[in-house]
Amino acid sequence: MNSKLFQNWGRLVLGVLSIAVVLLSYTLVTIQPDNNPALLPPIPDIIGAFFTNITRGALFDALGASLYRISMGFLIGTSCALILGFLIGWYKTIEYIFDPLIEAVRPIPPLAYIPIVIIWFGIEEFSRVLLISIACFMVCVVNVIAGMKNVPKVYVDAASTMGATRFQIFRTVAIPAATPFIFTGLRVALAAAWTTLVAAELIAAPNGLGFLLQEGRRYFLTDQVMMIIVIIGACAFTMDRIFRIVQARLTRWSEARE
């Protein structure tokens, strides 16, 4: 057995083991006679809540609503971030115009916009998508700009001495050289989308995963709350994995980081 394979196996075993230890400890606590299931619901109850919410149709509705908001917000936010980031990172004049604005707005947590968005646009679907878009845009644009600014000068010089125009250099050198940064930007945007989604839905939404969380709290359905937390974790994890696979495909040229 070669050492790399062994390393991969060792990693898998340890990973499974660590999750198993957490689940086991949790179970050990919940089977104590004086455990209050309203605070710490046993694992079978959490699984039960999963099936209850599937049969009553609530889970898939919520999942659908939330995934729709995430996708829309992510698409709008990251598209704007890519376009603006490319321009800011490549054209000095545009940088001088937008950079102070972005720097001033960047430290504001996206959730701070919730009240103003509600005041302006009400508790509508648009408001929730807008909030997620803002969050995605902010974290993504910074990475795209960094990617464009970190294009090694020697590549730009090489292309230019071969007769490339400024726009050709932008298209054939700057964007490919920035892809690793761009992917980092997209992945943090996805994480930001989930954070903002749940917060937005907790405050104001007639459906969605955040709504089910809120409902669980109101009616003391702790098992439902726990179940939704696990679902959110699983969704975010799966999406991130899919991203990594796409990233690995598109950046095969860069040093493997396995």
Add this chain to the structure above:
Amino acid sequence: MSKIVVEKLSHTFGKGTDDALTVLDDINLSFESGSFNVIVGTSGCGKSTLLKMMAGLYQPSDGKITLDGETIEGTGRKRGMVFQQDAVFPWMTVARNISYGPRLRGASKKECAEVERKWIELVGLTGFENRWPRELSGGMRKRVDIGRVYANDPDVLLMDEPFGALDAQTKERMQTELQELWQVTGKTVIFVTHDLEEAIFLADRVVVLSARPGRVSHIEDIRLDRPRTNEIRLSEDLLAIKRRLWDLLEH
């Protein structure tokens, strides 16, 4: 014909300020079409700056450089450049790197394939067409770099210590191969290095720059027979020139 002429060129960084630094002072040079020229000098003599000015990456503060009578302003495909650093695009395969120049000008698939085949063979990378640059050694990447510039069909090749980062054996092999490429293509080459043996081995003419500010202190015509082989590196003729130039660099 592709002759580069440097006329009364001086360059001062931060001209007009208190800490102005003159790096090149009254340089007058003329590089004949088809010749192999090497500029040597200790580090800081401005030889690399001079070369980048020929490429059009910098503008000199005084004087001018012309290619066939036309003043050089900005970069252009007639003046190809091989850099000291690794400039091979890591996101393109070897073949795509080679045909980068023709593709910029909208060459057809067939033309690109033709260019790729020709230059990959000439720089000795057959079999590596579809590899990523990261899968190649430093010497092989330099071959891609040189092949890419040649495939772009410039009139003049500017080379800024292209073999500086390579190990001694690879460096010698690359020098021999570069000499062969030059003999096949007959393009004007201006090559910058601080390695005297490399300079004498390759050049028709060695230009010695003095340091701070850079001035032309000596021009040496090298009349060693071509093609030059590795034996010539240890010949008395080469060593005699090397000793003489070495003394010039010291002063």
